[in-house]
Amino acid sequence: MRRGTNLGRLGDFNQAVILESIRRAPEGISRVELAGSTGLSPQTISNVVRRLLDDGIVREDRTIVSGPGKPRTVLELEGNRLVSIGIHLDPSVLSFVAMNLRGEVLRERRIEVPNLEVAAETIQLMATTVKELIAEIRIPKKHIVGVGIAVPGPVNVEDGVVLNPPLLDGWADVELVNPLRKLLRLQVIIEKDTIASAVGELWQSKEEKNNDFVFIYCGHGFGAGLVLNNDVHHGASNNAGEIGHYSTGHKSFTCEECGADDCLAAGTSYEYISNQAKERGLELPTYEIVGPEQRAEGMNRLYELAHEGNQVAKELVTETMIMVAEVAGQLANSLDVREVVFGGPQWDKVRELVEDEVREATERRFALRGVHEIETRTSELRSNVGAIGGACVVMDASLSPKATALLLR
Amino acid sequence: MRRGTNLGRLGDFNQAVILESIRRAPEGISRVELAGSTGLSPQTISNVVRRLLDDGIVREDRTIVSGPGKPRTVLELEGNRLVSIGIHLDPSVLSFVAMNLRGEVLRERRIEVPNLEVAAETIQLMATTVKELIAEIRIPKKHIVGVGIAVPGPVNVEDGVVLNPPLLDGWADVELVNPLRKLLRLQVIIEKDTIASAVGELWQSKEEKNNDFVFIYCGHGFGAGLVLNNDVHHGASNNAGEIGHYSTGHKSFTCEECGADDCLAAGTSYEYISNQAKERGLELPTYEIVGPEQRAEGMNRLYELAHEGNQVAKELVTETMIMVAEVAGQLANSLDVREVVFGGPQWDKVRELVEDEVREATERRFALRGVHEIETRTSELRSNVGAIGGACVVMDASLSPKATALLLR
Known part of the structure; x- marks a missing residue:
């Protein structure tokens, strides 16, 4: 169904736009600046701002002197409202x-x-x-x-x-x-x-730019959040962002779910990583069944060893994160985004060790590099991002x- | 910049919505039905329809008798206008x-x-x-x-x-x-x-549904078009849909562009396919340099042999298209879409040979299958889709x- 629109919808939307502009200006924004940034008429802005002031969501009691002109009275969020x-x-x-x-x-x-x-x-x-x-x-x-x-x-x-x-x-x-x-x-x-x-x-992004990025969430597994043209892509069933069954080209074991012997989920599993460690002469904790607790324990030991300078541990952490970065680069390439953002609790633990290799692997798989660059960066929300x-x-x-x-x- | 909206924008949008609804009703649609499908008031519909009639884009001269009620006069496109x-x-x-x-x-x-x-x-x-x-x-x-x-x-x-x-x-x-x-x-x-x-x-789709699909264009190479939530995703630089450098897990040769030895572009190149044919005892035309003309000639010969029942040719065509389908399944999975649509000039040539295998490979790589199914189908626009x-x-x-x-x- 293609739906039309009417005046009622329009008012709510403009109020949301104005609130959003005020929110994204932590230093405050004047009514004149709001008119410029939203394209709305002074009358519309005046009506909406009155409503926001009445609701106690914004305040307008601070004056800023900047340059030779008249001091500006700015609108700011009443944060805890x-x-x-x-x-x-x-x-x-x-x-x-x-x-x-x-x-x-x-x-x-x-x-x-x-x-x-x-x-x-x-x-x-x-x-x-x-x-x-x-x-x-x-x-x-x-x-x-x-x-x-x-x-x-x-x-x-x-x-x-x-x-x-x-x-x-x-x-x-x-x-x-x-x-x-x-x-x-x-x-x-x-x-x-x-x-x-x-x-x-996206919500916390302070920059007024067009956001396009693949967010790589590094937790117990690896998953993506897709921000396309300033909108989070949810998918037909709100489950977009699965990357666990991407082929990596690195054989590990046959995954029961996708049938491939090189998928990301298998290659980054603790079963495979601890096995590889053993083959290279490094003993990591082993378990009969690897649940979330065991994986966390085992991986934390691996990170510890890597930070202490153990070469095999460092190799394994790097290889794992390169696989993730290569998948991120492939996905970023097919979506034509400008950034890959890494975050989540595990990223904080490995970032220092692998940042360069991750950047390099992401860029290598970004075939659109002749058209524009791909930037890799760390989430500002750190491990509490969830x-x-x-x-x-x-x-x-x-x-x-x-x-x-x-x-x- | 977050932009607001106003009445002028609103009118243009509603006109487009109404025209779209008329376009998607090849059997014609009455004003009452339009009000239902767009949610717009009879007054708005009347104003917009008058404009469309004046411009000669729609006509309203056919009456349909259906059921016991009053006959409906329907709006239809004046196609060649x-x-x-x-x-x-x-x-x-x-x-x-x-x-x-x-x-x-x-x-x-x-x-x-x-x-x-x-x-x-x-x-x-x-x-x-x-x-x-x-x-x-x-x-x-x-x-x-x-x-x-x-x-x-x-x-x-x-x-x-x-x-x-x-x-x-x-x-x-x-x-x-x-x-x-x-x-x-x-x-x-x-x-x-x-x-x-x-x-x-998407434009030609006659169904009034929420379209979400990965379109796999099979031409000289393979690329995707992404339709997410009824919108074509263009990407930050209008170059979305590259899938050539996805890892496939099938080693071919090291790609100069992405550094992988198993990317889709390498595995589906005529260089690799003709080489594989030779190894399996099938002679395909060989060339010093493989340009588009040579690839077309060589691949056409391969398709011909496969259609004639040559087992090696059939295998090669199938293996190639399974690689493409697996990548399509991975991409469809991470975007959480409901359909993969295959089309383009090469698809028409191989469809009969590989349809089942392609469906099976796409579904195998669609890990969200526990949440909803992935449907594979052929484009209605056939080889002229470009x-x-x-x-x-x-x-x-x-x-x-x-x-x-x-x-x-």
């Missing part, structure tokens, strides 16, 4: 943040190696922790926009269900949104962790101007 | 179509194995041929929307320049749009061939409703 809660359900850590509209983290909480196997108990734990956080930040509940949860894929975003994440036992087809909404009486949204991370990276991403998902859903929101339902 | 010209600059064939707003090809022209090496002469040939086509279809020039040219990538769409296509000698940094515009005094647009094909496939795609690019640029067009410039 709107706050969202982000949760990251990661197999080895459950993290929470309370974030305000300026993107500042007011409070965070981490529960390391939580017992997640009983989903109902985890949901209860989430609710209790969120309530505690809200109490601690002392912000009235009516100013809490909602709760965003970043979860491992695949997910069913519409129904708020975690489908069957490979590393999360006890979480097949678990309804997460509805029970939490009932316990908290707040808006609750879930999003795949890699997509939430990309939403976070939880911050979750908080940004809620802000984004409620406040960002989306051209599609102009269309009649 | 708007016509666009599409050109496909392919290394081995230069093709032209004249297409009307209903998507019907009024006339076509093919120049096989053209001498393209002197770009200026080719541009002259294009201009002459377009003029002849326009004369033959007997449609006044004022009803010609423009000329869309599908060219091998990489391209600079904004400046109308062909950058440096690997298989097109003499076409490094060739200005194509400006000279042709001067010769024809018509709007001229270029687009990468794989993207133009995807635009064509030229038709070019014609659709012009129609699309001029007429399709785009939410982003609502924003103030």
